[in-house]
Amino acid sequence: MTISSQDMVQQLSGQLHLVSEIAESLTLRLLALEERFHELSEKLDSVEPEQADDSDSFLLLADSSDRLVQLRGLLNEQAKDESHGEAPRLEVVIDSHVDSDNDMEAPEDFGLEQTVHVNDSQELPSECVDPDLEQSDELLSA
Template sequence: MTSGDASLATVQQLSRQLHAVSEIAESLTLRLLSLEQRIQQLEVEADHPTANDEESQQLLTQSSDRLRHLHGLLTEEPSAPDLRLVEASEEPVDETVYVDDPQLDHAEIDPVVEENIEDSAVDQEQIDLLSA
């Protein structure tokens, strides 16, 4: 290879590289312009609130009003509770009877209830025998 061919190859290689760099620069410039347009659009939108921003402002105002109301309720002096004497009633009270109550007199148990208790005891004995 002669020096002329080598210098021609170098020039061609440098030309290709310069062309690639110019394409990259053009792509970056276009992206930069697009980014600037987006920024300008966002700035315009920030200066002019949309309907969503108005709704947000309205919700914030309502929340603020509620908070002030709650604060007012919490800072008020509590009034004295209205106390009154509860008197015993003359009406009979239906008491719940527990079958397993050791204080219960078994002579007072209803015969139907007693039969159910015996049946459940027999059932329990059969279950115990089956599980053994």
Template sequence: MSSLLMTSGDASLATVHQLSQQLHIVSEIAESLTLRLLSLEQRIQQLEVQVDQPSVNDEESQHLLTESSDRLRHLHGLLSEEHPEPELRLVEASEEQVDETVYVDDPQMDHGDEQIVDDSDLDQEQINLLSA
């Protein structure tokens, strides 16, 4: 029977040891959280002090926001003004006949030395090139 008492005594001792280790870990976590909470409170206090004392950058930002607001009101006024409708008119067909197309921006053409080439000559040249 004494061996049974030793086993239960060892088990209770092991349980007490395990519980004390867990309590120690929980206390370390609580300490870490407390330190972080204090640090966070200090940061909040610093931010509140900065908000109460506007800096030069805040004044510049406020000035820029005011200018932007004025510009937006001006643009809104321009957009809301009634503009007269543009005059539309029908373009009628011209009586003149256009015989040739002039390529103004074609860099390969020299407009000073234009030559009129007969289409039948070009067709014959293309036929000769294809048959070669």
């Protein structure tokens, strides 16, 4: 089975023809890709000026963010000042059970507010006790 030189040339020319068709197909695809690339780059160029306007928006957002951080800092400082800035106030306490017969000096008024204390003990002050109630207590204890 020897192949004649003419058959071999014919076979090689057929393979060369297939390679040239593949090269042509690849060249057409490459040209299509180049056209598409140029179209996309033109669109990108037309969009870039709009993005420049967005950079102004980004600057405004960054400035607003900085202002918000400053405001939060001021609010935190103010809250700390209010909680720590209040010094305890001294107030004059007047005992309502002190007899008026005592020769104690009257407390000096230093311009302080008077604090009213509530008697929360179980016993009623003597001036508030109802005499009828005392009699019923005596009857109950008998």
